[in-house]
Amino acid sequence: MTEIVDLDAGTVFVGGGAENYAIPQQLLMKYANRHGLIAGATGTGKTVTLQTLAESFSRAGVPVFMADVKGDLAGISQAGRADGPLAESFGKRATQIGITLDYQSFPVTFWDIWGERGHPVRTTLAEMGPLLLSRLMGLTDAQEGVLNIAFRVADEEGLALLDMKDLQSMLVWVGQNAKDLSLKYGNVSTASVGAIQRALLVLENEGGTFLFGEPALELSDMMRLDASGKGVINILSAERLMNSPRLYATFLLWLMSELFEQLPEVGDPDKPRIAFFFDEAHLLFDDAPPALIAKIEQVARLIRSKGVSLWFISQNPADLPESVLGQLGNRVQHALRAFTAKDQKALRLAAENYRANPAFDTAEAIQAVGTGEAVTSLLEAKGVPGMVQRTLIRPPLAQLGPIPDDARAAMIAASPMGLKYGKTLDRESASELLAKRAEKATEELATSDAKESDADLWKVEPEHKRGRRYDPAIQIRDEEKPAPRASNRDSIASAFGKSLARQLGTRTGQALVRGVLGSLFRGK
Numbered sequence: 363m364t365e366i367v368d369l370d371a372g373t374v375f376v377g378g379g380a381e382n383y384a385i386p387q388q389l390l391m392k393y394a395n396r397h398g399l400i401a402g403a404t405g406t407g408k409t410v411t412l413q414t415l416a417e418s419f420s421r422a423g424v425p426v427f428m429a430d431v432k433g434d435l436a437g438i439s440q441a442g443r444a445d446g447p448l449a450e451s452f453g454k455r456a457t458q459i460g461i462t463l464d465y466q467s468f469p470v471t472f473w474d475i476w477g478e479r480g481h482p483v484r485t486t487l488a489e490m491g492p493l494l495l496s497r498l499m500g501l502t503d504a505q506e507g508v509l510n511i512a513f514r515v516a517d518e519e520g521l522a523l524l525d526m527k528d529l530q531s532m533l534v535w536v537g538q539n540a541k542d543l544s545l546k547y548g549n550v551s552t553a554s555v556g557a558i559q560r561a562l563l564v565l566e567n568e569g570g571t572f573l574f575g576e577p578a579l580e581l582s583d584m585m586r587l588d589a590s591g592k593g594v595i596n597i598l599s600a601e602r603l604m605n606s607p608r609l610y611a612t613f614l615l616w617l618m619s620e621l622f623e624q625l626p627e628v629g630d631p632d633k634p635r636i637a638f639f640f641d642e643a644h645l646l647f648d649d650a651p652p653a654l655i656a657k658i659e660q661v662a663r664l665i666r667s668k669g670v671s672l673w674f675i676s677q678n679p680a681d682l683p684e685s686v687l688g689q690l691g692n693r694v695q696h697a698l699r700a701f702t703a704k705d706q707k708a709l710r711l712a713a714e715n716y717r718a719n720p721a722f723d724t725a726e727a728i729q730a731v732g733t734g735e736a737v738t739s740l741l742e743a744k745g746v747p748g749m750v751q752r753t754l755i756r757p758p759l760a761q762l763g764p765i766p767d768d769a770r771a772a773m774i775a776a777s778p779m780g781l782k783y784g785k786t787l788d789r790e791s792a793s794e795l796l797a798k799r800a801e802k803a804t805e806e807l808a809t810s811d812a813k814e815s816d817a818d819l820w821k822v823e824p825e826h827k828r829g830r831r832y833d834p835a836i837q838i839r840d841e842e843k844p845a846p847r848a849s850n851r852d853s854i855a856s857a858f859g860k861s862l863a864r865q866l867g868t869r870t871g872q873a874l875v876r877g878v879l880g881s882l883f884r885g886k
């Protein structure tokens with residue numbers, strides 16, 4: 363029997379192929395950064411293939427990131443057992459392909475957006491950017507334009523967009539200053555601002571409050587080795603996250619984009635710097651705008667020179683755009699079921715993507731392979747696609763399936779990542795800065811109003827300036843004079859004039875109205 367030696371000659375033993383599964387099917391580490399595909403119907407063995415490849419990368423000293431959408435990948439942290447539930451069938455498979463199983467565990471770090479089944483994993487709105495955020499919230503082109511303006515103004519004004527309340531406050535400010543901003547950046551409608559605010563509320567209910575904030579995830583914390591030289595396997599708990607598929611897909615796209623933007627060029631390394639597995643990959647492209655698909659294609663094409671190995675996992679290769687599918691050189695195709703005309707067409711297209719093998723028909727083989735078996739094509743020397751083979755996938759070395767909650771909790775508590783990401787950091791950002799600006803403007807307005815009020819108290823009206831000096835003699839003579847008897851019309855004119863004078867603030871109104879009413883009463 364042949365021992366499993368994943369590090370020998372820079373290869374990964376995927377399984378036994380050809381007749382009687384006697385020929386080793388090996389993935390060359392040097393070409394692992396040409397990316398890969400794991401496809402197949404439900405229950406055909408994709409999870410076992412995923413775990414097997416993750417183990418192999420870890421043994422080779424390559425860190426791994428993968429999302430656990432069903433909750434059954436945590437077992438990779440525990441060594442497999444000879445008395446396990448699948449030990450007998452795995453033993454027979456190992457014997458058939460000519461290997462022995464060296465059961466072992468692998469270093470694992472658990473992550474969870476909600477911080478319940480792993481360390482909290484966060485990013486900031488500024489790092490996510492308006493393109494991915496617009497896709498996450500399902501915004502229209504006009505709404506995406508307003509969101510871009512909000513991000514642009516925040517950057518120019520030095521307002522950091524870190525969490526949800528920062529963007530909500532920024533949008534309020536944009537709405538209040540829509541007229542001025544429209545002159546510089548184009549139309550900013552309050553209707554679009556309101557629609558974005560509603561979308562943010564939906565995102566908040568789906569978990570956006572937990573995803574956006576600080577401390578933000580540092581990629582270096584996902585690219586670690588343990589003391590023995592094994593690559594750490596980062597597992598994102600995604601059972602709950604899958605209830606919000608758009609949030610799941612956008613987070614993975616952001617992580618892939620961050621790898622592309624932050625990692626330096628390394629050319630073609632002997633092995634990848636990190637292996638990244640996208641489970642349920644069709645969610646990345648569902649309802650994605652052309653600009654986003656173009657970005658994914660660009661990243662997939664260029665990120666290989668940065669030493670990143672991308673693996674897309676989906677039920678059918680047709681779930682991926684042709685532009686992305688063409689970048690995947692290593693392929694493991696489990697069984698496809700062709701029950702409808704559409705399924706049969708997809709099956710033929712899947713078969714045409716392989717280098718034909720004269721020993722069998724590829725389309726028939728894709729339908730005929732059993733559980734744990736796959737049709738494989740792996741890049742050979744000089745990056746040439748290997749001839750398609752029917753391959754029996756090697757069994758995993760670690761436990762297959764979930765682990766008890768107390769075991770997971772103990773691993774989370776022992777991880778050094780808890781000290782760094784356990785507590786949320788809320789530093790001064792856009793929300794606080796805008797609140798301070800509003801408070802300062804209110805204080806300035808109150809001070810200005812107080813000054814104007816004080817000035818009014820000391821203001822001297824013109825009629826007071828024309829008042830005569832007090833003379834007692836004149837005052838006595840005035841008091842001795844009999845008061846003239848006012849006619850009805852004079853009384854009415856006087857009362858109405860005084861009322862109008864209170865409105866006009868001058869005696870001119872009283873005299874004017876008295877004269878007008880007097881003329882009316884005289885018949886003029």
